[in-house]
Amino acid sequence: MSLPHAILTALLEKPSSGLELTRRFDKSIGYFWSATHQQIYRELGKLEADGLIRALPAEQPARGQKKSYEVLPAGRDELARWTAAAQDPRPMRDPLPLRLRAAAVVGTTGLEADLRRHLELHERQLAEYREIEKRDFPPGKDGAEDRLRHLVLRAGIDLETFWTQWLRHALAEFADLPGRGPA
Amino acid sequence: MSLPHAILTALLEKPSSGLELTRRFDKSIGYFWSATHQQIYRELGKLEADGLIRALPAEQPARGQKKSYEVLPAGRDELARWTAAAQDPRPMRDPLPLRLRAAAVVGTTGLEADLRRHLELHERQLAEYREIEKRDFPPGKDGAEDRLRHLVLRAGIDLETFWTQWLRHALAEFADLPGRGPA
DNA sequence: CTAGACATGTAACGAGTTACATGATTCA
DNA sequence: TGAATCATGTAACTCGTTACATGTCTAG
Numbered sequence: 001m002s003l004p005h006a007i008l009t010a011l012l013e014k015p016s017s018g019l020e021l022t023r024r025f026d027k028s029i030g031y032f033w034s035a036t037h038q039q040i041y042r043e044l045g046k047l048e049a050d051g052l053i054r055a056l057p058a059e060q061p062a063r064g065q066k067k068s069y070e071v072l073p074a075g076r077d078e079l080a081r082w083t084a085a086a087q088d089p090r091p092m093r094d095p096l097p098l099r100l101r102a103a104a105v106v107g108t109t110g111l112e113a114d115l116r117r118h119l120e121l122h123e124r125q126l127a128e129y130r131e132i133e134k135r136d137f138p139p140g141k142d143g144a145e146d147r148l149r150h151l152v153l154r155a156g157i158d159l160e161t162f163w164t165q166w167l168r169h170a171l172a173e174f175a176d177l178p179g180r181g182p183a
Numbered sequence: 184m185s186l187p188h189a190i191l192t193a194l195l196e197k198p199s200s201g202l203e204l205t206r207r208f209d210k211s212i213g214y215f216w217s218a219t220h221q222q223i224y225r226e227l228g229k230l231e232a233d234g235l236i237r238a239l240p241a242e243q244p245a246r247g248q249k250k251s252y253e254v255l256p257a258g259r260d261e262l263a264r265w266t267a268a269a270q271d272p273r274p275m276r277d278p279l280p281l282r283l284r285a286a287a288v289v290g291t292t293g294l295e296a297d298l299r300r301h302l303e304l305h306e307r308q309l310a311e312y313r314e315i316e317k318r319d320f321p322p323g324k325d326g327a328e329d330r331l332r333h334l335v336l337r338a339g340i341d342l343e344t345f346w347t348q349w350l351r352h353a354l355a356e357f358a359d360l361p362g363r364g365p366a
Numbered sequence: 367c368t369a370g371a372c373a374t375g376t377a378a379c380g381a382g383t384t385a386c387a388t389g390a391t392t393c394a
Numbered sequence: 395t396g397a398a399t400c401a402t403g404t405a406a407c408t409c410g411t412t413a414c415a416t417g418t419c420t421a422g
Contacts, residue, residue, distance in 0.1 A: 002278045009285045032280040083285045084293025095185045097215040097335045102192040102266045104331040110267025148287040152280045162345045170334050
């Protein structure tokens with residue numbers, strides 16, 4: 001139950017059409033919650049049916065016509081409720097540790113190359129986040145909203161830092177593993 | 184496409200029945216890939232139909248009867264293939280940063296308490312992992328398989344460390360946020 | 367002989383993914 | 395006028411979750 005609330009947040013920040021939302025989910029929001037345009041359109045339909053958002057008046061009924069939405073009071077209330085509600089942390093769910101564990105049984109052949117690739121990707125992502133941090137959160141900016149959004153970016157930076165360190169550690173271990181075939 | 188491979192790995196480590204697998208997914212494997220018994224039974228059925236595993240001969244056709252599976256050569260091959268295949272890293276997908284971003288718009292009321300709860304849960308999980316590390320990976324043990332499994336546990340420890348640090352940071356920021364209502 | 371634990375399974379739904387379909391606008 | 399792009403949407407499928415159903419075994 002997170003996508004609708006991600007959309008409500010995005011729409012409160014700025015009323016948008018489906019495609020505009022899709023683009024924003026490719027950028028900042030997508031750093032911690034990605035979504036495709038199909039999911040977004042489906043969810044916009046539900047949110048409108050539930051009376052949490054409405055299409056901005058412009059009388060376009062048809063396909064191919066841009067349709068923008070704004071959040072209704074009920075939508076804001078629902079978002080505030082969800083934000084404050086207790087939720088259990090999600091257990092981690094990542095295939096990479098799984099592959100290491102499998103490698104302990106069927107051998108590590110070929111895995112190392114992909115780990116190296118992951119390391120590069122995470123390093124690139126980390127560099128991008130640091131750029132954004134430098135650009136969007138210079139020392140002066142420290143209103144309440146700025147601080148909260150900075151915290152969110154911090155989560156991204158720290159997570160990527162975790163991955164790069166862990167992958168480097170893993171590659172170092174691989175380097176002096178005895179045999180490379182099945183264990 | 185990770186659950187079937189998690190099951191193959193578990194079965195290679197030790198042939199098991201559905202419920203035994205469920206229990207193992209509640210423990211060690213579940214630290215990075217959780218699954219319910221319904222998912223597991225469904226997946227066992229598919230894997231058997233695909234000829235990757237087979238039920239151990241014991242001629243029990245019915246419900247309520249224990250049914251153990253073992254991995255066939257085709258299953259081992261498939262697992263080795265998957266382990267070595269290139270896979271893109273999953274973008275992070277966590278509701279918590281989302282809630283902070285929402286709080287920047289609708290206010291932080293009530294969120295702090297849940298952050299504190301998350302911090303406690305992550306601290307407990309971290310302590311548990313450290314216990315396991317002390318118990319299962321004493322300095323002496325360093326065969327190839329041990330090292331790989333230790334790496335997996337390391338990922339869990341480092342991730343929990345990330346969360347506890349980030350949450351502490353977030354709570355510190357909250358503590359000296361000016362207004363607590365909608366921004 | 368029955369209550370509780372053990373064990374396997376079905377059904378229905380929600381969320382995410384992939385492939386494709388359709389209409390409008392712009393510009394060469 | 396027709397190709398490219400913008401924009402909205404359908405359909406079909408997989409994966410994960412929740413609730414429930416059914417059968418077996420064992421201890422008291």
